[in-house]
Structures are given as C-alpha cells and as structure tokens.
Amino acid sequence: MTWSFTESAAAFRAAAAEHLAAEPVRNTAVLTLMDTAGRLGWWAEPDGGVTGVLVVSPPGEPSLGAMTEEAARALAAEGLPGGERPTAVRGETAAVEAYAEATGRPWAPVARMRLFRLGELTPPDPAPEGRARVATGADVPLVAEWTKEFARAIGDEPAEDYTGFVTERISEERLWLWEGPDGRPVSMAAVSRTIGGQARVHLVHTRPAERGRGYAAGVTEAVSRAALDAGTERVLLFTDLANPTSNALYRRLGYRPVTDHLTVTFTD
Structure with missing residues (x-):
C-alpha cells in the first residue's frame, strides 16, 4: 500500500478513475480542483485498487478526498513529495483528524463544514x-x-x-x-x-x-x-x-x- 503523486491530471484520472466514479459526491473538491492543482495523489491497496485521493493546491495545502483513516495516517507518515510541510489541510473530518494526529505536529480546527x-x-x-x-x-x-x-x-x-x-x-x-x-x-x-x-x-x-x-x-x-x-x-x-x-x-x-x-x- 502506498501513496503515488503526479502533476498530470490525465495520469491522475487514469489511476483513480474507478474511485472517483464510485464516490463523486465525497470527492467533489478533488474533481473541482484537479485540473488546476499543483499536485495530485492516490492511495492504492495491495490489489491495486485506489481507496483515497487528494489534491494539493497553491499555497501547498492538501484537500483530502474520500479516503480511509489508514490512508490518511500513511500520508502523514510518508509526507508529501519534496518534504513539504503544509500549513493547513481540509477534507472529511475523520480523515483530517487522523492525518493531523499522525503528523505529531500541533494543530487546531479552524472550520467545520457539512456537505449537502x-x-x-x-x-x-x-x-x-x-x-x-x-x-x-x-x-x-x-x-x-x-x-x-x-x-x-x-x-x-x-x-x-x-x-x-x-x-x-x-x-x-x-x-x-x-x-x-x-x-x-x-x-x-x-x-x-x-x-x-x-x-x-x-x-x-x-x-x-x-x-x-x-x-x-x-x-x-x-x-x-x-x-x-x-x-x-x-x-x-x-x-x-x-x-x-x-x-x-x-x-x-x-x-x-x-x-x-x-x-x-x-x-x-
């Protein structure tokens, strides 16, 4: 299981197409930003199935799409390419909390939203x-x-x-x-x-x-x-x-x- 990253929206679509199609509503932020994002990532299970996605938009803040808490913790452990340390992260509450806690860095909630x-x-x-x-x-x-x-x-x-x-x-x-x-x-x-x-x-x-x-x-x-x-x-x-x-x-x-x-x- 691993995170993969690309700057190509086409490569991202090819890798994560099934996941994006299965969860379009929960991945709304990723779908909206993927053509202008600086970096895109996907989490693949041992069988190759994608169960998590993200976009990193300027100024280097990740928006987490639908993903498991395991994928979020692995993202914190592996880090972003180039050793980037984001100043903020957003996404579904459980995944964001899992990511933030796994970084070991001090963090604070600034906005709680509900998707309808x-x-x-x-x-x-x-x-x-x-x-x-x-x-x-x-x-x-x-x-x-x-x-x-x-x-x-x-x-x-x-x-x-x-x-x-x-x-x-x-x-x-x-x-x-x-x-x-x-x-x-x-x-x-x-x-x-x-x-x-x-x-x-x-x-x-x-x-x-x-x-x-x-x-x-x-x-x-x-x-x-x-x-x-x-x-x-x-x-x-x-x-x-x-x-x-x-x-x-x-x-x-x-x-x-x-x-x-x-x-x-x-x-x-």
Whole structure:
C-alpha cells in the first residue's frame, strides 16, 4: 500500500478513475480542483485498487478526498513529495483528524463544514417577495463588493478586487440575484461549473439589513433549479456547522447531509 503523486491530471484520472466514479459526491473538491492543482495523489491497496485521493493546491495545502483513516495516517507518515510541510489541510473530518494526529505536529480546527446533496428541490414556503434573475454585466461592481462582504462574513481575508472572479460567473450565467419588491438586488447565489455531472452552489449572501425575509432561500432555490434544468445530475453545497440558520434553510429546500468536513491549521 502506498501513496503515488503526479502533476498530470490525465495520469491522475487514469489511476483513480474507478474511485472517483464510485464516490463523486465525497470527492467533489478533488474533481473541482484537479485540473488546476499543483499536485495530485492516490492511495492504492495491495490489489491495486485506489481507496483515497487528494489534491494539493497553491499555497501547498492538501484537500483530502474520500479516503480511509489508514490512508490518511500513511500520508502523514510518508509526507508529501519534496518534504513539504503544509500549513493547513481540509477534507472529511475523520480523515483530517487522523492525518493531523499522525503528523505529531500541533494543530487546531479552524472550520467545520457539512456537505449537502440536493434531493427533491422544494420551493420556499411562504415564497419571499420579489423575484430571481440572472446577473448581468451591469451587476459586476455590486456583486464584486458583495463578494468582499461574503469573504469577511466567513472569516476569510478578502481579495483586493473580485471583478474577474465575478465576471467569469456572470458571463457564464452561473450567478443569480434576488430582487426585492422594489426591484433592488438584495441577495445572491452562484453555482460552479458542472464537472463529472455535479455542481456546487456557493456565494450565498444577503446584505445584513435585508436578512430574515427569505431572500437567501429564494435565490438558492433559483440557482439550484437552474443547475438541474441545465442537466446537472448532482447539486451540492457546503454549510458552516456553526450557522444553524443556513443549515436549516438548506434542509427545507431539499438538501440532505452527506458528510462533515474539517479544516485544520498547524501551529508550529
């Protein structure tokens, strides 16, 4: 049993294809990042079957896909190629904890998330006032500013400029807005590109002064339905376990929990 690594997405796909196909939802982060990752890895059993995968994205932080705790501990023991010492690692809670403990390094949890998969999409009841619409180029400045607010709200350091980030999503019609009863945008949500038959809803954000009116539910239902209408087989999203309001909201819309995720940082 051993870890193998490559910088080639094609080589990774060839080696891990069966595992990725068997667990596409649990491997959503790997599937999303593998074409831009700096390094990819897979854990093979004695019979050659792959039972664990990961991606290492700049700045050298591993995202663990579906894997056994044994594979996670072996990764800690073997280390990353070149002796890299990651400052953080993320993935399913059991695997991340097994990896972190096996490193022998001091670590601390910084984020606990839950991965959801959409079952039967259920419109919010009562329906919020207003309507959903696809964002347009004219919305770029507003959405870029909201994205800064979103980053701060989830505890990230916002980038200086999100113009390119939001322009890409808007130009591909993957970002939706909810307009309140007066026609002003009050909430937003985006969906990733569909990869391997699945896409993730993200950037769900409502201005603080507009919260409590169901706008997030309205725009999330709209962007989720758009993904389904485009032929996406599996619609996913992550929620912060520290936010019971959002977790309850997504359940009402038809999202069902899959597995819990953890991000840790190493403090040495």
